[in-house]
Each structure stands twice: as structure tokens, then as C-alpha cells.
Amino acid sequence: MSLQPANSATSPKTWAIVVWGLYIATYFTFALTMVIGLIIAYVKRGELAGTPYESHMTSAIRTFWISLIAGIIGFVLMFLGIGFIILGVLAVWQLFRVIRGLIRAMDERPIDDPQGWL
Structure with a gap:
């Protein structure tokens, strides 16, 4: 008798949600969870090739x-005073990309332009 479920493979959708979730967690855990999400994105991008979720991995890596x-x-x-503005804009840009990615992953849709800036 096997204790493994009949289909124990994690779905591509789940991997995309996990990566984006780890990126969101970065706002509460410094950068550690984003690095973990990056590693997962690199590892899973090839496996997800040809699916809508490949674009999520590419977008996460680029982000x-x-x-x-x-x-x-x-x-x-x-130290020149402009860095605060850059970091503020970066935070907004990053949140936009992460939230958009999470919503698209939950809706089973690809990222339209994973190599783009928005």
C-alpha cells in the first residue's frame, strides 16, 4: 500500500503562485524569500517551457x-538624497509586477511581455 497520492506532481500554476508569494513575503522578511523564489524560478523555468507559466518564471527572474x-x-x-526617490519608485514598480504576476497566475494567464519593464 502506497502512501503517495496518485498524482503527487505540483502543478505549474502552484509553482507560479509560490514564486510570486515568496516575492511578496520579501516585504516582511528582507530579501531571503525573494532569493528562494529566484532559485525556484530558475529551476522550474525549463520544466514549465511551453506553458503559460514559463512567462511567470521569466518575469520573476527579470524582476x-x-x-x-x-x-x-x-x-x-x-547619500546624495536622490536614492530615496529611486528606492520608492522601485518599491512601487516591484509591487506592481508581483501583484500582477500573482493575479495572472491565479487566473491561469501568462505574463504578456515577461521581458518588458511593466
Whole structure:
């Protein structure tokens, strides 16, 4: 008698929701959960190729790297006063991408332009 469910594979939709959920959790746990989400996105992107969720993994990866670069620039420029503005705009941009990704994943829709800025 097996204790494994008949279909124990996690659905692509679930992986997309997990990645976006980890990105949202970043606002409460510093950057640790975003790094975990990034790793999952890199690992699962190939497996999800050809599904609407491949675009979610690509968008999540791009969101991470743009956030990291803009965050570093914003931090450095804080000493000139403009960094606070950059970090504020980054936070709004990042929230938009993450919430949009989560809604689209729950609706089983791809990200229209995962390589784009919005």
C-alpha cells in the first residue's frame, strides 16, 4: 500500500503562485524569500517551457535582477538624497509586477511581455 497520492506532481500554476508569494513575503522578511523564489524560478523555468507559466518564471527572474541593480543604485545615491526617490519608485514598480504576476497566475494567464519593464 502506497502512501503517495496518485498524482503527487505540483502543478505549474502552484509553482507560479509560490514564486510570486515568496516575492511578496520579501516585504516582511528582507530579501531571503525573494532569493528562494529566484532559485525556484530558475529551476522550474525549463520544466514549465511551453506553458503559460514559463512567462511567470521569466518575469520573476527579470524582476529580481532589475530590483537588485536598481536597489544598489538607489542605496548608493541615498547619500546624495536622490536614492530615496529611486528606492520608492522601485518599491512601487516591484509591487506592481508581483501583484500582477500573482493575479495572472491565479487566473491561469501568462505574463504578456515577461521581458518588458511593466
